[in-house]
Amino acid sequence: MKNISILGSTGSIGCQTLDVIRNNRDEFNVCALTANSNIDILYKQVLEFDPDIVVVADYEKYKEFKSSIASYNKHIEILHGEDGLNCAATYEKTDIVMSALVGIAGLKPTYSAVEKGKTVALANKETLVTAGRIVTNTAKEKNAFIIPVDSEHSAIFQCIDRNREFISKIILTASGGPFRKKTAQELKDVTLSDALQHPNWNMGKKITIDSATLMNKGLEVIEARWLFDMAAQNIQVYIHPESIIHSMVEFIDGAVLAQLGVPDMKIPIQYSLTYPERIVASDSKLDFSKHNSLSFGEPDTDRFPCLKLAYDALLDGDSSCIALNGANEVAVSLFLQGKIGFTEIYDMVAKVLEGHSKININSLDDVFQVDNWSRNVALELYKKR
Numbered sequence: 001m002k003n004i005s006i007l008g009s010t011g012s013i014g015c016q017t018l019d020v021i022r023n024n025r026d027e028f029n030v031c032a033l034t035a036n037s038n039i040d041i042l043y044k045q046v047l048e049f050d051p052d053i054v055v056v057a058d059y060e061k062y063k064e065f066k067s068s069i070a071s072y073n074k075h076i077e078i079l080h081g082e083d084g085l086n087c088a089a090t091y092e093k094t095d096i097v098m099s100a101l102v103g104i105a106g107l108k109p110t111y112s113a114v115e116k117g118k119t120v121a122l123a124n125k126e127t128l129v130t131a132g133r134i135v136t137n138t139a140k141e142k143n144a145f146i147i148p149v150d151s152e153h154s155a156i157f158q159c160i161d162r163n164r165e166f167i168s169k170i171i172l173t174a175s176g177g178p179f180r181k182k183t184a185q186e187l188k189d190v191t192l193s194d195a196l197q198h199p200n201w202n203m204g205k206k207i208t209i210d211s212a213t214l215m216n217k218g219l220e221v222i223e224a225r226w227l228f229d230m231a232a233q234n235i236q237v238y239i240h241p242e243s244i245i246h247s248m249v250e251f252i253d254g255a256v257l258a259q260l261g262v263p264d265m266k267i268p269i270q271y272s273l274t275y276p277e278r279i280v281a282s283d284s285k286l287d288f289s290k291h292n293s294l295s296f297g298e299p300d301t302d303r304f305p306c307l308k309l310a311y312d313a314l315l316d317g318d319s320s321c322i323a324l325n326g327a328n329e330v331a332v333s334l335f336l337q338g339k340i341g342f343t344e345i346y347d348m349v350a351k352v353l354e355g356h357s358k359i360n361i362n363s364l365d366d367v368f369q370v371d372n373w374s375r376n377v378a379l380e381l382y383k384k385r
């Protein structure tokens with residue numbers, strides 16, 4: 001029986017992790033759940049999975065939750081804020097921490113889990129985008145094991161299990177998002193509801209918008225750099241609209257391994273929890289009779305310049321990756337609130353990066369210094385527009 005803490009249990013990855021656990025109750029026990037403000041979903045999860053620790057990050061929602069659960073007759077530790085998240089991430093009993101918060105909010109608790117030497121199933125890509133060097137070095141030092149959950153990185157992880165030293169190239173596949181066929185002019189007029197219609201995956205709002213701008217693929221290039229210790233020039237992106245091949249690895253002898261499957265995050269989530277073993281999953285089987293062609297194309301960075309911004313930031317250094325991420329989080333949030341247009345997401349991130357002066361990144365304090373700077377500049381740009 002493995003004990004699982006889920007950071008972000010009320011989100012898309014969090015809920016699907018609980019689906020996997022629900023289907024395999026004799027394999028997994030839930031020992032900690034965390035949410036930000038979605039306490040109705042959290043309440044139902046607590047009744048069903050009976051964890052030892054529950055965290056509501058938002059203080060007002062925490063107070064509400066605490067009083068609503070008062071009549072529950074089992075002992076649960078109910079915590080809030082950053083300290084609460086760190087507690088769930090480092091809980092003694094936990095075997096695997098599922099890191100499924102969205103954005104840089106995931107960094108501190110994920111880092112705490114790594115520092116404690118935990119096995120971390122990592123969905124929160126922003127952790128590696130903003131602090132990849134620090135987190136992977138600490139993981140080595142503390143013997144923590146990071147298992148990728150992001151579908152592309154899980155695919156690569158599955159392909160390279162025993163062949164790491166022979167890799168020549170990583171090929172990340174990208175669906176191209178809902179606007180793959182739109183012209184640059186048409187992209188100026190797309191709406192929020194259009195952008196939220198991902199062709200293949202049902203995900204949280206932030207990553208869905210990132211997929212539409214192709215920033216998601218840019219963040220994934222940076223994530224791959226740290227997970228697999230690969231230089232940017234050896235990480236390639238191909239548009240693969242079917243999202244059946246989740247990514248590929250080319251080896252020095254020219255052999256290419258790919259991992260395929262239906263686009264269902266429960267597959268990489270389950271693998272991250274059962275690794276190195278596999279267990280049966282009854283749904284989500286690929287029916288080849290329904291897929292008579294798989295296609296590939298080069299990404300168009302003129303229409304989708306966020307991908308190039310991310311490659312440039314990676315080449316530029318750690319500080320630029322943090323600035324890219326902070327500005328993107330602000331821009332996506334403004335777009336989700338209907339305050340800026342779709343193509344303004346790129347404009348804002350590009351302008352923040354133009355004004356960025358690099359600093360050396362040696363600690364999480366340095367990471368948050370650049371993150372704060374980037375967010376403030378992005379918000380100033382919004383106010384002045």
Ligand SMILES: NC(=O)C1=CN([C@@H]2O[C@H](COP(=O)(O)OP(=O)(O)OC[C@H]3O[C@@H](n4cnc5c(N)ncnc54)[C@H](OP(=O)(O)O)[C@@H]3O)[C@@H](O)[C@H]2O)C=CC1
Nearest residue numbers: 008010011012013036037038057101105123124125203204
């Ligand atoms: N969804 C997917 O299929 C995939 C997601 N990922 C990555 O996984 C991560 C999670 O994505 P996804 O599940 O889609 O995101 P969601 O927005 O669906 O869920 C985010 C979770 O984080 C919680 N949360 C948000 N902000 C805070 C905060 N400030 N403090 C504490 N908790 C917070 C939310 O709580 P509440 O609900 O209470 O607000 C929720 O539980 C992202 O990094 C994403 O890029 C990677 C591959 C696929």
Ligand SMILES: CC(=O)[C@@H](O)[C@H](O)COP(=O)(O)O
Nearest residue numbers: 150151174175176177211216
């Ligand atoms: C499911 C997953 O891992 C997402 O990151 C997904 O890959 C997004 O699709 P895009 O390929 O459109 O970015």
Ligand SMILES: [Mn+2]
Nearest residue numbers: 150151152220
């Ligand atoms: Mn992905």
